[in-house]
Amino acid sequence: MATEVLVPLAGSIWEILVEVGDTVEEDDELLVIEALKMENLVYAPCDGTVSEIRVKKGDTVEDDDVLMLIKE
Amino acid sequence: MQAALEVFVNGISGVFIGLAVLYAAIKINKLLNGQEVAKKEE
Amino acid sequence: MVFFDNMGLMALTPGMVFMWLIGLTLVYLAITKQYEPLLLLPIGFGIVITNLPLTYLMEPGEGLIWRFYHYGIEWEIIPPLIFLGLGALTDFGSLLAQPRLIFLGAAAQVGVYVTFFIAYTMGFSLQEAATIGIIGGADGPTTIFLASKLAPQLLGACAVAAYSYMALVPMIMPPIMKLLTTDTERKIRMKKGRKVSSREKLFFPLIAAMVIILLVPASAPLIAMFMLGNLFRESKVVERLNEVSQNALMNIVTIFLGLSVGATMNADVFLRKEVIFIFFLGLFAFMISTASGILLAKFMNLFTQNKINPLVGAAGVSAVPMAARVVQKVGAEADKKNYLLMFAMGPNIAGVIGTVIAAGIFISILK
Numbered sequence: 001m002a003t004e005v006l007v008p009l010a011g012s013i014w015e016i017l018v019e020v021g022d023t024v025e026e027d028d029e030l031l032v033i034e035a036l037k038m039e040n041l042v043y044a045p046c047d048g049t050v051s052e053i054r055v056k057k058g059d060t061v062e063d064d065d066v067l068m069l070i071k072e
Numbered sequence: 073m074q075a076a077l078e079v080f081v082n083g084i085s086g087v088f089i090g091l092a093v094l095y096a097a098i099k100i101n102k103l104l105n106g107q108e109v110a111k112k113e114e
Numbered sequence: 115m116v117f118f119d120n121m122g123l124m125a126l127t128p129g130m131v132f133m134w135l136i137g138l139t140l141v142y143l144a145i146t147k148q149y150e151p152l153l154l155l156p157i158g159f160g161i162v163i164t165n166l167p168l169t170y171l172m173e174p175g176e177g178l179i180w181r182f183y184h185y186g187i188e189w190e191i192i193p194p195l196i197f198l199g200l201g202a203l204t205d206f207g208s209l210l211a212q213p214r215l216i217f218l219g220a221a222a223q224v225g226v227y228v229t230f231f232i233a234y235t236m237g238f239s240l241q242e243a244a245t246i247g248i249i250g251g252a253d254g255p256t257t258i259f260l261a262s263k264l265a266p267q268l269l270g271a272c273a274v275a276a277y278s279y280m281a282l283v284p285m286i287m288p289p290i291m292k293l294l295t296t297d298t299e300r301k302i303r304m305k306k307g308r309k310v311s312s313r314e315k316l317f318f319p320l321i322a323a324m325v326i327i328l329l330v331p332a333s334a335p336l337i338a339m340f341m342l343g344n345l346f347r348e349s350k351v352v353e354r355l356n357e358v359s360q361n362a363l364m365n366i367v368t369i370f371l372g373l374s375v376g377a378t379m380n381a382d383v384f385l386r387k388e389v390i391f392i393f394f395l396g397l398f399a400f401m402i403s404t405a406s407g408i409l410l411a412k413f414m415n416l417f418t419q420n421k422i423n424p425l426v427g428a429a430g431v432s433a434v435p436m437a438a439r440v441v442q443k444v445g446a447e448a449d450k451k452n453y454l455l456m457f458a459m460g461p462n463i464a465g466v467i468g469t470v471i472a473a474g475i476f477i478s479i480l481k
Contacts, residue, residue: 008453027450035455036435038442043451063306063456076234079244083227083475090329090471091220091464097325098213098318105313 002069003046007061011035016057022050024070031055031067048072125167129381136384137161137376140274149281152365153254153372157274160376172377183374187262187269192367193255194339199364200255200434200466201343202356206318208459211307214414215426215457219464221410222430223472225250225403230476233395238388241265244476246392249276250399251469252283252433258375259336260473264480270379271389275396280433286397287404287428287440294408295424300448302423304457312348319344326471332481333474340470404428407461429458432465 014034018024024044033040048070055067118124140158144151160179164172171177174184186192209216230247234240241264248260249272257276261269279286292300323341327334346356411427425445429437438458445454 008451009456036439036459038439038455040442040453040455041450073235075240076231076243079240079476079479080227080231082479083230083472084224086330086475087223087468087471088217088220090326091216091468093325093329094322094467095213095216097321098210098216101314101317101321102210102213105317106308106311 130165133165156372157376164377193259198339198343201340202360215460218461222407224406229399249396330474332477
C-alpha cells in the first residue's frame with residue numbers, strides 16, 4: 001500500500017532530494033519547501049520506496065496537497 | 073502617577089477590546105462569506 | 115585663509131566622532147551581518163553625515179535632509195506609506211483561519227504598557243515613556259509614527275532600538291521561549307485551520323479598517339493605509355497598484371525614512387544618559403512582550419481542547435516575519451516534523467494591528 005506524503009505547510013518546492021525508486025526510511029529528508037523565505041524540510045512518514053513524485057522544483061503547493069507516494 | 077496608571081489600564085484594555093471586536097468581525101465575515109464559497113467549491 | 119575657517123574640521127567635536135563610530139557600526143552590521151540592512155544602512159549613513167559639522171543638512175527650512183524629515187516624517191507621510199506596502203504584502207489567511215490566535219497578538223502589547231509604566235517611574239515624561247514602551251511592539255514604522263507625534267527628541271534613539279532588536283529577534287526570543295515552555299508543550303502539533311475563501315479575504319480589509327478606526331480613530335493613518343494596501347492585493351483587479359505599493363513605493367520611502375531617522379541623531383541629542391536607558395527599556399519591553407504572548411497561549415490551553423503550541427504566542431511580537439520564523443525554528447528543534455510557521459503568522463500579523471492600536475490609544479490620551 002502506498003502512503004501519501006502531504007504538504008505540511010503552503011509554499012513553493014525549493015528542492016527535491018529523492019528520486020522515484022529510492023528507498024527511504026522514516027524521518028529521511030524528502031524535499032524542501034520554501035515559505036516566507038524560509039526553507040522547511042519535509043520528512044518521510046514511513047519506511048518504503050518512492051513510487052511517484054507529483055511535484056517539481058518551483059511548483060507552488062497548498063496545505064495537504066500530495067507531494068509523493070511511498071510504497072511500503 | 074495617577075495619569076500613568078490611567079494610560080496603563082486604558083491601553084491594555086483598549087488593545088484587548090479592539091482585537092476582540094476584530095475577532096468578532098472575522099467570525100461574522102466567516103458566516104457571511106466563508107461557508108457560501110466553501111459550498112460552491114464543493 | 116577663509117577656506118580654513120569654513121572647514122568642517124574646525125568645528126568638529128569629540129561627540130561627533132563618537133557618533134561616527136555608532137553610525138559606522140550600524141553600516142558594518144547591516145553589510146556583514148545583514149541586520150535589517152534596508153533600514154540600518156541608510157540610518158547608519160545618516161548618522162555619520164549629520165555629525166559632520168557645518169553642513170546645515172538638518173537646518174530647519176533649508177537643509178536637504180531636514181526637508182526629507184519634515185515633509186516625510188513630521189508630516190506623517192512615510193510611516194503610513196510603508197504600511198500601505200505592508201498591507202499589500204500581507205496575507206491575512208492564517209489569521210482568518212485561526213482567529214482565536216488574534217489574542218496572542220494583543221497579549222504581546224502588555225510589554226509595551228509595562229515598559230511605559232516603568233519608564234514613567236524612572237522620570238521620563240508620559241509622552242516619552244509611551245514612545246519608549248512602543249519599542250516592545252517591535253514595529254519600526256509605528257515606533258517612528260508615535261515618536262514623531264509625542265516625543266520627536268527620542269525619535270532617532272527609539273527607531274534604532276526598535277530596528278536593532280528586530281534584527282536580534284533570533285537571539286533575544288529563543289531563551290525566553292525555552293524558559294517558559296516545557297518540552298511536551300513545544301512538541302504540540304496544532305490542528306490545521308479551515309480553508310479561507312477568497313471572498314472572506316476580500317471583505318476583511320474593508321471590515322477591519324472600519325471596525326478599528328471606529329474604535330480608535332487616532333490609529334487611522336496607519337490602519338487605513340495598511341488595509342488599503344491589502345485591498346489592492348485581495349481585490350485582484352489593481353495588480354499594478356498592488357505591485358508598486360509593495361515594491362517600488364515602499365523601497366523609495368524606505369530610503370527617505372532611513373536617512374532622515376539617522377540624521378535626527380546628532381551628538382547633542384543622542385549622547386545623553388537617557389539614551390542608554392531607552393536601549394535597556396526597549397530590550398526589556400521586547401522580552402516582556404515575548405513572554406506575555408507565550409503565557410496567554412498557556413492560559414488559553416487551560417480552557418480549550420484544541421491545544422495551542424505556546425511557542426506561537428511569542429510571535430505576537432510584531433516583527434514580521436522574523437518572529438514567526440523563530441517560532442518555526444524553536445518548534446522544529448523539539449519536533450522536526452512540527453511546522454508552526456503558518457500558525458505563528460496569525461499572531462504575528464495580529465501583533466502589528468495590536469501595536470498600531472496601542473499607539474493610537476497613546477496618541478488619543480497623551481497628545
